[in-house]
Amino acid sequence: MKLLIISGTPKPDGLTHSFEVKAKETAEELKIEHEIINPSKMNLHKCKMCDDGWGVCFYEHYCKFGDKDGFNDLQKKVKEADAFIYITPVYWGEMSEELKIFIDRLRRCQATKQWGSKADEISYHKGKPSIVVAVAGGGGGGCPSAFLQMERAISNMGGDEWPKEHAGLFDFIAVNRWNKTYKLEALKSAITTLQDFHQRPKAIEVKPLPEYKLLITFENNNKQTLDFKPYIETRRYEKLKDPDQFKKAKISGTKIEWWPLMDIDIIDILNNGEYEEI
Helix, strand or coil, X not given: CEEEEEECCCCCCCHHHHHHHHHHHHHHHCCCEEEEECHHHCCCCCCCCCCCCCCHHHXXXXXXXXXXXXXXXXXXXXXXXXXXXXXXXXXXXXXXXXXXXXXXXXXXXXXXXXXXXXXXXXXXXXXXXXXXXXXXXXXXXXXXXXXXXXXXXXXXXXXXXXXXXXXXXXXXXXXXXXXHHHHHHHHHHHHHHHHHHHHCCCEEEEEEECCCEEEEEECCCCEEEEECHHXXXXXXXXXXXXXXXXXXXXXXXXXXXXXXXXXXXXXXXXXXXXXXXX
C-alpha cells in the first residue's frame, strides 16, 4: 500500500502538525510506503477559472497553470497512491485555505472524468479510502462542518463507492485541544486497520452449493467453501432457509450479501477458520 499524507497546516509545529508526525511515524512503524505533501509549503494559486469557466481541467484533466506552481506534479502523486490521509486545521468551520486551494483544483481535474467519453478516464481518487483528520483549536465545534466540506469533495472525485470498506471516507477523526492524546492513538489504529483492509484477500465470486454451502473464489484463484448451515439456524439468517433466497448470494466488497442488511463478512469467516480450502 502506498499512503499519501496530505497536510493542510501552515505551521511547522503545533497541534495539527503533531498528527502529521503521528501519521508518518505509524507508516514507518508498519513499513507502509508513504509520502507527505503540504500545499501550504508551496505557492499554489487558486483556480483561475480560465476560458469560459472551465479550461483543460474539464477535458484533459490537468491544470493549464499546474506545471508552473507544481500542482500537476501533486496530481501524479494522487494517482500513484492507494490511500489518503487528509489532515487540516479547522478555520471558521472549514479546512485550511491552502488545502482548499489544492482540493478545489484537484476536484476540477478528477471529478470531471465521470462525464467524459473515454473508458480509461478514471478519477485518481476512485476506489481509494481516505482518513480525514480535522483539528480544532477550541472545543471542536467546527469539525463536523469541515468534515462535510471534505466529504463532499472526496465523494465528487469518485470516493463515494459502496461498500465503504475500500473507498470513500474510511474514518473521521475530530480533534480538539483536550483530546489530543487519545486521538493520536485513534489515528494510529485507523492507519493500522486501513493497512489490514488493503492486505485482505479480495473475493470476486460466490457460488451457492447444495446443503447450504458457499464456494468463494478469490482474485488469486484460491477457492474456499463455507458450510452455512450453522448460520441458517440463527434468527438473523433464518430467511435463507428458502433455497431460492439462499441462491441470491453475491459478492459486495468484503461481504457476501443477499440483500441490503442481509450479509456476512468474508474476512471474519476466514479469521475464524470457518471454511475448507479446495
